Amino acid sequence: MADVAVRQELAGGSLPARDILTLLAPSGVRREDPALECDLDAGAAARLWEAMVIGRRLDRAAVALTRQGELGVYASSAGQEACQVGPVLALDAEDWMFPTYRETVAVVTRGVDPVEALALYRGSAHCGFDPRAARIAPSATPIATQALHAVGFAMAAARTGSSVAALAFLGDGATSEGDAHEALNFAGVFRAPCVFFVQNNGWAISVPIEHQAGNVVLAARGAAYGIPALRIDGNDVLATYAATRAALARARSGGGPTLIEAVTYRMEAHTTADDPSRYREAAVLDAWRQRDPLARMERYLRDAGVLDDARVASVTAEADERAARLRRALQDAAPLDPLRLFDHVYSAPTPLLERQRAQLADELSRMEP
Numbered sequence: 001m002a003d004v005a006v007r008q009e010l011a012g013g014s015l016p017a018r019d020i021l022t023l024l025a026p027s028g029v030r031r032e033d034p035a036l037e038c039d040l041d042a043g044a045a046a047r048l049w050e051a052m053v054i055g056r057r058l059d060r061a062a063v064a065l066t067r068q069g070e071l072g073v074y075a076s077s078a079g080q081e082a083c084q085v086g087p088v089l090a091l092d093a094e095d096w097m098f099p100t101y102r103e104t105v106a107v108v109t110r111g112v113d114p115v116e117a118l119a120l121y122r123g124s125a126h127c128g129f130d131p132r133a134a135r136i137a138p139s140a141t142p143i144a145t146q147a148l149h150a151v152g153f154a155m156a157a158a159r160t161g162s163s164v165a166a167l168a169f170l171g172d173g174a175t176s177e178g179d180a181h182e183a184l185n186f187a188g189v190f191r192a193p194c195v196f197f198v199q200n201n202g203w204a205i206s207v208p209i210e211h212q213a214g215n216v217v218l219a220a221r222g223a224a225y226g227i228p229a230l231r232i233d234g235n236d237v238l239a240t241y242a243a244t245r246a247a248l249a250r251a252r253s254g255g256g257p258t259l260i261e262a263v264t265y266r267m268e269a270h271t272t273a274d275d276p277s278r279y280r281e282a283a284v285l286d287a288w289r290q291r292d293p294l295a296r297m298e299r300y301l302r303d304a305g306v307l308d309d310a311r312v313a314s315v316t317a318e319a320d321e322r323a324a325r326l327r328r329a330l331q332d333a334a335p336l337d338p339l340r341l342f343d344h345v346y347s348a349p350t351p352l353l354e355r356q357r358a359q360l361a362d363e364l365s366r367m368e369p
């Protein structure tokens, strides 16, 4: 496999070109780009489409479950499925990923049960899955903190001679945080086997990218840290897969970190607690609907002869069934014991925590009929 496309190197060391690497046009026509090689034929690429269909369906179910009071809040990744699925399916089994609150579909794509992936949003657990079993760090809500965790993990892996790589997800807003700078700087200096996957979805809640970055080409920052960087079409799942796969391969073979900026768009509210009509025009969504990651992949796979109406219907039915299972599991779940709030705060509970726990237990016992 060819090395990751590093436009700044191809251009003789200047800043990265502003162009966006794409392997699949919005029309569904496959393109070749020598800077971004994809080792999947259409047959193998169909699993990327399937994961996006299932992810979108579960995402829609999670929004509805929030409206029904089964979840406290939810951050949709609708429209960003290519960024959620491509990088995850590029991971090897031994690699680790470091997600944010946006990455429920990515976590499910890695194999975690949706009920466990959504425990954070139900308020039933800080992390509903076993990070070690899934090789996924708990989803980070303080933005950019996960980038430092990923780099620390990657540096440790390199020091112990392991060939495991780390994949850190970041949003465009997160790149304004000091933690992101420190993570990129350490990764650059220590050649950490870490891939930074920035979903530039245009918004940090109500703050547009233009108000967030003096140079909206976030990939340009790679040069400052000595990190190869590339800017890809974040609505093209072949590009997100191929770019991450090549970057991970280089990381594992001692080639150091990569910064991938995937240009995409947040189609939904920031979370279910947000009202985007207060700060953006609905019309802008129309242009992005034309760039939908699922539709273009479906067109490509149909043209390649690996997808027909029957397969679309069976994958849609499977997605519906998984959404129904999620619904049933949350609706039938036993009430939570509020005292669990005190579990796992410290490995050994402090006296203050013990007192608070006893106080709550006392109050609860007096509330019971």
Ligand SMILES: Cc1ncc(C[n+]2csc(CCOP(=O)(O)OP(=O)(O)O)c2C)c(N)n1
Pocket: 102, 141, 142, 143, 170, 171, 172, 173, 174, 175, 201, 203, 204, 205, 266, 270
């Ligand atoms: C350290 C920190 N500061 C502020 C916040 C509040 N906050 C939550 S999400 C968010 C915007 C993040 O935007 P971006 O990184 O672009 O990711 P996106 O939500 O678009 O996926 C902010 C400021 C936070 N969670 N953590």
